[in-house]
Amino acid sequence: MAKQQVLFTGTGGQGLILAAIMLAEAAVLAGKNVVQSQSYGPEARGGASKAEVIISDEVVNYPKVQKPDVVLAMSQEAYRKYGFTLDEASILIIDNTYVQEVKSRSKNFYALPLTRMTRNQLGSEQSANVVALGAVAALSGLISLEEVRQAVLQRAPKGTGERNLKALEIGWQLGVEALEPAAVKPARVG
Amino acid sequence: MSKARLMQGNEACAEGALAAGVKFYAGYPITPSTEIAEIMAEKLPLIGGTFIQMEDEIGSMAAIIGASLTGAKALTATSGPGFSLKQENLGYAIATEVPCVLVNVQRAGPSTGLPTSPAQADVMQARWGTHGDHPIIALCPSSVQECYELTVKAFNFAEEFRQPVIMLMDEVVGHLREKVELPDAVEVVERKKPSVSPDEYIPYANNESMIPAMANFGDGYRYHVTGLTHGENGLPTGKPAVAEKYLERLTRKLDPYLDRIQLYEEILLEDAELIVVAYGGPARSALEAVHAARSEGLNVGFFRPITIWPFPQEALEKYAGRQFLVPEMNSGQLVGEIERVVGRRQVQRLNRIDGELITPDQILQRIREVMTHVQ
Numbered sequence: 001m002a003k004q005q006v007l008f009t010g011t012g013g014q015g016l017i018l019a020a021i022m023l024a025e026a027a028v029l030a031g032k033n034v035v036q037s038q039s040y041g042p043e044a045r046g047g048a049s050k051a052e053v054i055i056s057d058e059v060v061n062y063p064k065v066q067k068p069d070v071v072l073a074m075s076q077e078a079y080r081k082y083g084f085t086l087d088e089a090s091i092l093i094i095d096n097t098y099v100q101e102v103k104s105r106s107k108n109f110y111a112l113p114l115t116r117m118t119r120n121q122l123g124s125e126q127s128a129n130v131v132a133l134g135a136v137a138a139l140s141g142l143i144s145l146e147e148v149r150q151a152v153l154q155r156a157p158k159g160t161g162e163r164n165l166k167a168l169e170i171g172w173q174l175g176v177e178a179l180e181p182a183a184v185k186p187a188r189v190g
Numbered sequence: 191m192s193k194a195r196l197m198q199g200n201e202a203c204a205e206g207a208l209a210a211g212v213k214f215y216a217g218y219p220i221t222p223s224t225e226i227a228e229i230m231a232e233k234l235p236l237i238g239g240t241f242i243q244m245e246d247e248i249g250s251m252a253a254i255i256g257a258s259l260t261g262a263k264a265l266t267a268t269s270g271p272g273f274s275l276k277q278e279n280l281g282y283a284i285a286t287e288v289p290c291v292l293v294n295v296q297r298a299g300p301s302t303g304l305p306t307s308p309a310q311a312d313v314m315q316a317r318w319g320t321h322g323d324h325p326i327i328a329l330c331p332s333s334v335q336e337c338y339e340l341t342v343k344a345f346n347f348a349e350e351f352r353q354p355v356i357m358l359m360d361e362v363v364g365h366l367r368e369k370v371e372l373p374d375a376v377e378v379v380e381r382k383k384p385s386v387s388p389d390e391y392i393p394y395a396n397n398e399s400m401i402p403a404m405a406n407f408g409d410g411y412r413y414h415v416t417g418l419t420h421g422e423n424g425l426p427t428g429k430p431a432v433a434e435k436y437l438e439r440l441t442r443k444l445d446p447y448l449d450r451i452q453l454y455e456e457i458l459l460e461d462a463e464l465i466v467v468a469y470g471g472p473a474r475s476a477l478e479a480v481h482a483a484r485s486e487g488l489n490v491g492f493f494r495p496i497t498i499w500p501f502p503q504e505a506l507e508k509y510a511g512r513q514f515l516v517p518e519m520n521s522g523q524l525v526g527e528i529e530r531v532v533g534r535r536q537v538q539r540l541n542r543i544d545g546e547l548i549t550p551d552q553i554l555q556r557i558r559e560v561m562t563h564v565q
Contacts, residue, residue, distance in 0.1 A: 021196070021367060028196045028369050036196070036367035040306060061478040062550045063366050063471075 003056040004142055005065040008132070009082045010074030010095075012040055012049040015129030018155065020051030022133055025151035026143045027055040035063040048077060055142055070140045072132055073099055074114070091139055095132065110139055110178045117170055127160070127167035134171020139179065145172055197370045199337045199363040200225035203267075203293055204233070206341030209376045212291075213239040213262040216253035218246050218272060221305045222361040223295035226267040247272035251279035251292070258288045259415065261381075261406035263345055267293035270312050271302055273319065280354055281320035282417045285440070287394070287402070289348035289381055291341070293357040295364040298545050307545030308361035310470055313523035316356050317499050323437065325444045327451060328356040328499040332473040334368035340496070346379035347451060351444060352401055358498065360519070362471025362547050384411060393424045396435055400443040444500060452502035455494040458484065462491025464513040464560055467506070467528050469495050472519055472548045479553035488561050501527045515540060515560055517548050 006023065008016040017038045024036035038051040052065045071086055073079040074095040084103060086092050091108045097115035112135055118128040130152060137148045149168060156164040197205070204226050215230035227243070234241045240257070244250040247268055254264035268276060273294045283290055294316065298309035312319070316328040327347050329340045337359065344355040384391045384403040393413040395402045405411030418426035419433045427433060444451060458480065459465060468476035473494045483490040493509070495502050501524075510532045516525040517540040529537045540556050542548040 024367055025196045028194055031194075032369075034196065034367075034369050037362075037365060060368075061474045061481075062547075063362065063368075063474060064547055064549075066549075066551075 003054060003058065003060070004070070004140070005068045006053040006055070006070045006072075006136065006140065006142070007065055007068045007082055008051040008053075008072045008074075008136070009078035010049055010072075010098075011078070012047045014049065014074055016049050016072075016074065016132075017051045019129040019133040019136075020053050022130070022148070022151045022155045023137065023143070024053050024055075025155055026137070026147040027053070029147045029150055030143050032057065033060055035060045037063050048075075048081070050078075050082075070136060070142075072136050074128075074132060075099065076101065093132075093135055093139060095128075110135070110175070112174050112178060114171065114174070117174065118167060121170055122163060122167060127164055130156075130164045130167035131171035131174070134168040134173075135175040135178075136171075138172045138175025148172075194369050194371050196367050197334055197338075198225060198367045199331070199334045199359065199365060200295065201229060202334045202337035202370060203341045203357060203359065203364075204229035205372065206338040207265050207291065207345065208233060208237070209338075209372075209378075210342045210345035211263045211378055212265045212345065213237075214254060214257035214264040215240070215266065216242045216244050216250040216257070216264070217266045217268065218244055218250050220269045220272050222297055222308075222364050223267040223269050223293060223359075225364075226293060226295075230265070247275035248279060251276040251283070254290045255279060255283050255286070255288050258283075258290050259407045261409075263349070264290045265293070266290070267295065269295050269297050269305075270299045270309075270315075273312055273315060277315070277320040281322060281324065283354045284320065284324045284326070285322075285417050285419075286415050287352040287404070287440075288354070288415075289352055289404075290354050291344045291348055291357060292354060293341075293359060295359045295361060297361055298543070304545040306361070308471060308519060308547055309543070309545065310360055310472070310519040310523065312358065313498065313518075313520065316358050323441050325353065325441060326356065326499050327351070327353060327444070327497065328358045329453070330358045330469045330496060330498045331363055332470050332494065333363065334366055335370045336496070337363060338370065338372060342376045342378070343453075346377070349381040350379045350401070351447065352381065352404055353444070356499075358470070360471045362474075366471075388412065392422050394420060394422045394436070396422060396439050400439055400446060448500060451497055452500060452505065453496035454502045454505050455492075455496060456505075457492040457494075459491035459493065459509065461489050462509075462512060463489045464515060464557060465491045465493050465509055466553065466557070467493045467495070467514055467516045467524075468518075469498055469524065470519075472517055475548050475550045476517055476553055478550040479557060482550060482554050483557045483561075486558075488557060490557055490561070495524070498524060501531075503527070503531045506531050510536075512536070513560060514538065515553070515556060517541075517553050517556075519543070519548055
């Protein structure tokens with residue numbers, strides 16, 4: 001496998017760093033080399049948040065993402081910063097609960113109701129990060145569902161394992177459906 | 191080796207400390223080192239150790255000195271602003287030869303600086319932040335695996351040489367999560383205890399090893415500990431001959447052991463016309479740039495000081511006459527050592543001070559420029 005670079009972007013408090021850690025953990029379980037890093041402001045909530053994962057069969061030296069293969073944007077600001085200019089060869093996933101204004105793309109674009117779906121199916125927005133992780137994992141095809149499941153169980157806060165596994169299923173399903181040809185067309189918003 | 195797992199640099203540092211036998215932690219949490227305190231708070235009580243959150247960094251440093259004098263392996267962790275505050279008592283620990291490990295996960299300064307951004311701002315502070323002539327050991331990891339391994343080494347050096355050891359990390363490595371494989375067991379060194387009775391014990395003996403045996407407070411060996419210049423019995427002295435003898439030994443105590451203390455890594459140096467010297471987090475960018483330059487046919491190599499103090503000058507001296515490039519995330523600190531060893535005209539600098547990790551492209555660009563100039 002060539003080096004795969006993934007960006008989780010949005011707002012502080014959305015749990016994007018944890019989602020990135022779970023993906024990285026899953027990559028370790030799959031026997032890959034992996035590095036995970038993040039940048040954030042001094043505040044605990046609010047402000048821009050970005051988490052990065054690089055998965056590779058080779059040793060990863062420089063630990064920051066240079067050219068992302070997959071970008072998840074969970075806020076309009078994050079989309080503007082990381083999604084707007086993204087190469088069409090890379091996969092762009094947006095949470096259309098928060099990102100409403102988007103430029104049209106001819107391919108590799110998935111607008112999914114990640115947070116709305118979490119609210120509807122799990123009763124609150126908590127675990128939207130794991131729903132997003134499920135979608136990222138399904139759409140990128142980097143790691144198998146079983147390894148992501150195990151990583152979610154290992155890293156989910158105490159007592160939230162079951163809820164987060166449900167969240168993962170929801171996100172994975174969203175991703176799988178989006179990959180089916182019928183679902184690709186409506187995703188071409190613009 | 192146990193199985194692979196994902197771990198953060200700060201976490202690996204804490205795990206390394208536990209593997210080395212740490213029993214006491216005193217600190218005042220500060221980004222980007224806080225995870226070390228959090229893990230110590232959780233794990234030390236479970237193994238009969240002690241965690242204290244002190245009123246400030248000055249108190250933290252004092253507390254680990256006290257704990258170490260009773261025989262406990264002691265640790266504190268901080269970042270630049272806290273490192274400044276610890277300097278006075280760091281000097282006290284050096285002068286009284288009390289083993290301890292001080293982790294500094296560097297961020298950008300001066301003052302409170304950029305709290306969540308990486309930098310290598312404290313390289314010279316680690317060497318000369320506390321006043322007076324003194325020996326110091328500072329280790330600089332560039333991977334999560336190394337955070338673990340070097341923390342074990344830091345404790346071993348501290349105990350063997352009765353010497354405070356600084357783990358000079360940076361935010362890049364401290365907050366990075368990476369795949370690690372931790373060993374099932376590590377080599378652990380304990381401090382040398384007196385082999386004589388309390389009556390015959392000379393606490394600061396100027397013996398051949400340069401490292402006096404150290405009795406635990408409470409074991410019946412009554413002796414005096416002071417930051418004042420002292421004689422072999424530990425009592426303050428104003429006598430020039432006694433002062434000189436003490437300082438001669440103190441400032442040279444690491445000399446017989448430099449071979450083991452000065453760690454470094456060399457890659458692709460044999461035919462290198464240009465050698466990139468980098469340490470800590472930015473060394474990862476440098477190594478990537480060196481490989482990229484090689485694939486362009488440029489004869490470039492990589493030298494990484496792992497021990498930055500005492501600086502491994504003899505290892506670098508072998509390459510005098512070549513060209514050097516020193517990327518650092520400060521405005522030029524360790525580069526002074528490289529210039530001192532190989533000559534100022536041979537050395538190019540590359541500095542980044544905006545709180546972002548220096549990139550492989552930046553370094554590669556400079557490598558191309560320097561190599562064009564050389565030819």
